[in-house]
Amino acid sequence: MHEANAITVIAYRDLLKFLRDPPRLVSTFIFPLIFIGILGGSFQASLGKQVDFNFLAFTFTGILAQTLFQSSAMGLISLIEDRENDFSQEIFVAPISRYSIIIGKIFGESFVSMAQGVGILLFAVVIGIPISLTRFLILLPVCLIVCFFGGAFGVIIMSNLNSQRAANQIFPFIMLPQFFLAGVFSPLNNLPWFLDLLSRISPMRYAVDLIRAVFYSGSPEYNLVVIDSASINFIIIAVLFGLFLVAGTFLFVRREQNR
Amino acid sequence: MPIIEVEELTKRYTNSKTNAVDGISFSVAQGEFFTLLGPNGAGKTTTISILTTTLAPTTGSARIAGYDLVKEAGAVRRNAGIIFQKPSLDLNLTAEENVRFHAVVYGLYPFRPTFSLMPKAYKHQIAELTDILGLKDDIFKPIKTFSGGMKRKLEIIRSLIHQPKVLFLDEPTVGLDPASRRNLWEYIKRVRHESGTTVFLTTHYLDEAEDADTICIISKGKIVAYGSPDTVKARLLEKYLLIDAPDRNKLRTELNQLNIPFNETPLFKISLNGTPTVHQLLKTIDTPLTTVKTHNPSLEDAYLAIVEE
Numbered sequence: 150m151h152e153a154n155a156i157t158v159i160a161y162r163d164l165l166k167f168l169r170d171p172p173r174l175v176s177t178f179i180f181p182l183i184f185i186g187i188l189g190g191s192f193q194a195s196l197g198k199q200v201d202f203n204f205l206a207f208t209f210t211g212i213l214a215q216t217l218f219q220s221s222a223m224g225l226i227s228l229i230e231d232r233e234n235d236f237s238q239e240i241f242v243a244p245i246s247r248y249s250i251i252i253g254k255i256f257g258e259s260f261v262s263m264a265q266g267v268g269i270l271l272f273a274v275v276i277g278i279p280i281s282l283t284r285f286l287i288l289l290p291v292c293l294i295v296c297f298f299g300g301a302f303g304v305i306i307m308s309n310l311n312s313q314r315a316a317n318q319i320f321p322f323i324m325l326p327q328f329f330l331a332g333v334f335s336p337l338n339n340l341p342w343f344l345d346l347l348s349r350i351s352p353m354r355y356a357v358d359l360i361r362a363v364f365y366s367g368s369p370e371y372n373l374v375v376i377d378s379a380s381i382n383f384i385i386i387a388v389l390f391g392l393f394l395v396a397g398t399f400l401f402v403r404r405e406q407n408r
Numbered sequence: 409m410p411i412i413e414v415e416e417l418t419k420r421y422t423n424s425k426t427n428a429v430d431g432i433s434f435s436v437a438q439g440e441f442f443t444l445l446g447p448n449g450a451g452k453t454t455t456i457s458i459l460t461t462t463l464a465p466t467t468g469s470a471r472i473a474g475y476d477l478v479k480e481a482g483a484v485r486r487n488a489g490i491i492f493q494k495p496s497l498d499l500n501l502t503a504e505e506n507v508r509f510h511a512v513v514y515g516l517y518p519f520r521p522t523f524s525l526m527p528k529a530y531k532h533q534i535a536e537l538t539d540i541l542g543l544k545d546d547i548f549k550p551i552k553t554f555s556g557g558m559k560r561k562l563e564i565i566r567s568l569i570h571q572p573k574v575l576f577l578d579e580p581t582v583g584l585d586p587a588s589r590r591n592l593w594e595y596i597k598r599v600r601h602e603s604g605t606t607v608f609l610t611t612h613y614l615d616e617a618e619d620a621d622t623i624c625i626i627s628k629g630k631i632v633a634y635g636s637p638d639t640v641k642a643r644l645l646e647k648y649l650l651i652d653a654p655d656r657n658k659l660r661t662e663l664n665q666l667n668i669p670f671n672e673t674p675l676f677k678i679s680l681n682g683t684p685t686v687h688q689l690l691k692t693i694d695t696p697l698t699t700v701k702t703h704n705p706s707l708e709d710a711y712l713a714i715v716e717e
Contacts, residue, residue, distance in 0.1 A: 151515035158512040158519045166500045236498035236506070242460050243513040244485040406464035408421055 155245040156253040162236065163224070163257025167264065177220075178268045206278045207374055210364045211333035213269050214357040217262045217292055218299035219324055224258025225251075225303030226320065230313040232405075241405075251398045255300035259293060266292040284364065291363045294386065295356040301390045302352050304397030308404060327353040336374060352389055355382045409474065410435035411574055411606050412442070412459070417468035419454050419629075428454045430629035431468065436606060436622070438573075443620035444610040447715050451629040452610035453493060456578050459608070460490050473573045486514070489567035489605075493578045495559055503547045503554070504534060507566050514570040523548070537565050557588030561595055568599065574606045575599075581616065614711050627715040644710035647680040649689065652699035659695040666692055675699060 167173060231237035240250055270288065274280055280288070306323060310316045328334065330344070331353035340348060348354055355377075362379035365371045377385075412435060419429040429451040436442040444452050457463035459470060461481045469476065475483040497506050504523055511530065512519045520526045523534075538547045541561055551559060560580055567575060577596070581589045597619070600607055609616070617623045623640045625633040633640045652675045653659040663670050663678075668689070671677040678689065686702055705713070 150518070154515070154519040155513050158509050161519070161521060162498065162501070162509055165505075166498070169500045234494060236496055236501075236509070238492050238494070238496040239490075239510060240513060241462055242485055242488070242490050243510075244482050244515065245513060405462065408463065 152246055152249045155243070155249050156256065159240060159250060159253025160256035160260065163254065164260045167261040174264075177265045178272075180216075182269075182272055203278075203370070205276070206364075207336070207361075208334055209269075209273050209278050210361045211331075211357050213266065213273075213292070214295055214360040215328060215331065215333045215353060216269060217266050217295045218302070218353050218356045220262040220265060221255070221258045221296045221299035222303030222306065222324075223320070224261060225254060225300050226307045226310070226313070226316045228254055229307055229310060229316055247402045248394070248398055251304055251394065251401070255297060255304070255394075258300050258303070259296035262296045262299070263289075263293055266296070280364075288360070288363060291360060294383070295360060298352065298356055298386045298390050301393035301397065304401065305393040308397040308400035311404075324353075327351045330354060331357045332376075333357055337376060355385045355389070358382050359386060409438075411438045411440075411473055412436035412470070412608065414459070414470040415468055417455070417458065417470055418466050419451075419458060419463065420466045427466075427629050429458070429465075429626075432626065432629070432631050433468075434624055434631065434634065436574075436608065439604050439606055440621045441600060441607045441619065442609065442622050442624070443617040444608070444624050444626060445612070445614065445617050445711075446610075446626040447612055450626045450715070452612075452626065453578055454629075455626075456490075456576055456608070456610055460488055460576055461485055486570070487573045489570065489572035489575045491560070491563050491567055491575070491577045491580050493582065495563065497551050497559055497563060499551050502550055503543065503562055506551065506562065507534065507537065507569065510566045511569055516570055533569060537569075541565060555588070556584050557592055560584065560588075560592055564596065564599065568603060568605070571603075572605065574608055577607065577609045579610055579612070581611070581613070614708055625711070625714065632714055641707060641710075642681070644714060645681075645705060645707060646703075646710070647705075648703050649678045649680055649686055650675045650699065650701040650703065651678070651690075651693075651697050652676060653695045653697050655695065659693075659697075662693060662695050668692075675701075 228237060232241055243250075267289070270280070270285060270292075274285075306320070307316065310319065326347070330337075330348040330351040332348075333353075337345075337348055337354075358376050359379060359382035362371075362375045362377070362382060365375055366379065414435065415433050416431050417429055417433070418427050418431050420427045432451075432455070444455060446452050454463065458465050458477065459472065461477060461484050464478065469478070471477065472484045473487040475487065477484055498509075501509070508517075508523065508526065508530070511517050511533075517527055517530045523531070534547065538544060541547075541558070543558075546553070551562070554562065564575075564577075564580075580596075581592060584592065593616070596607070599605065609620070611617060618637055620637060623633070623635065623637050624631055625640065633643060635643070650673075651659070656674075659676060660672075663676065668678060680686065680689075680702070690697075690700065
């Protein structure tokens with residue numbers, strides 16, 4: 150019970166911090182809106198006629214998954230800096246399992262990203278992407294899964310980095326290729342074998358594909374845009390989540406203590 | 409049984425050629441006020457990080473409240489309260505939220521999202537703390553509005569609510585103005601008096617060590633002086649007389665005859681600790697002297713001399 154309370158309080162603190170930071174609240178929504186509105190819109194205008202599906206909806210689902218995945222991962226990486234500067238110092242000397250700390254942090258950052266996710270979903274409705282209320286409600290827990298997954302990915306990245314500066318330099322190199330390898334903006338058709346391989350080892354691919362599998366289920370476009378079924382994506386995500394969490398926490402603690 | 413036992417503790421950081429902490433051993437008794445004194449970079453924070461389980465020692469061992477640092481880290485954490493060098497308050501939260509989160513993380517109370525939903529015992533404890541700090545309604549205000557001294561006090565109060573056996577304070581007064589510093593010290597004294605908690609302080613201010621039961625001075629990772637403030641002072645404050653004469657042989661013979669211990673440096677150095685006054689000493693010497701110098705350092709001079717050796 151103690152550990153569960155600790156996880157809750159760590160997660161709650163992250164959410165509270167976010168809600169009390171209005172500039173961050175605003176900026177959180179602007180980036181994905183620009184992406185979907187401008188990028189998706191221009192793709193639709195220039196390429197939309199050559200493909201058989203709605204490019205705006207395609208980009209929207211990609212960006213939704215990518216945003217959730219990336220912002221949770223980045224939230225976890227902030228722990229590198231926090232552990233020396235603020236309340237996180239307190240958490241690291243507390244009599245709780247190191248896994249509780251990391252899980253609490255993943256939950257917290259996931260809920261923060263979810264606020265963003267809901268914003269993007271609402272924006273999608275506004276610009277006319279067809280989402281029924283049922284689909285909207287089903288997408289919410291799926292989004293949360295993607296957030297948890299992104300958080301765990303952040304843990305494994307963070308566990309190999311020393312400083313926030315290193316993280317800021319390396320993060321784009323890890324994230325940007327995944328934008329394309331995961332098929333955020335463009336469908337993953339007919340990739341040469343080496344790109345196909347890289348795509349298969351990009352964790353973000355499964356996050357994007359899971360969201361699309363749920364979003365497009367039952368629609369005629371399903372076979373054109375979705376690679377694996379929702380359940381296969383979910384299983385891969387679950388396995389990777391466990392792996393990232395356990396290995397990441399272990400490496401992080403070892404790195405911290407054996408400086 | 410001592411509450412802190414440190415044996416041959418050594419820490420060498422990765423990629424470093426020297427030991428940050430170099431085989432230090434000491435023990436602290438229950439209820440004692442222990443001060444680890446030393447200049448910047450002496451190894452104080454490294455020592456405190458190891459003792460609070462955030463850093464693993466390279467070799468050596470330590471026990472806090474009977475628990476081994478490495479094997480029983482959880483029990484050590486439960487028995488320690490820590491005030492970090494850098495403030496560890498969350499500035500986005502209110503004072504009460506900071507305290508509440510600490511209490512939950514330490515397993516004292518279940519988590520509730522608002523103050524009003526928290527158990528009665530907790531509310532009672534908060535009321536008490538508010539009284540001690542003289543905060544009143546400010547306890548529900550964001551910490552951003554608090555002064556530096558106030559924040560430090562809040563951290564101390566927070567770290568005491570899980571009733572730790574040892575309170576670690578890592579340079580708690582750095583960055584405070586003199587008035588806040590004095591005020592904080594009076595507060596720490598009172599806390600010590602009331603709770604009987606063992607206090608482990610690191611500082612580079614000599615005057616903050618005056619009230620300690622034991623002072624341990626470290627420099628470059630090694631202990632260079634250890635004991636009660638009075639004994640350390642006596643050791644540090646070596647008073648002596650330097651004399652010289654044109655006929656050194658004659659002076660040497662005379663000092664030997666008078667049974668006065670001395671060192672030739674090459675001036676004749678005669679210790680004045682506990683021995684006759686300068687005046688009496690000079691009266692007994694017949695050899696004509698050309699140089700007479702007394703050395704009577706301040707405590708600070710002596711401290712600087714010892715850490716710069």
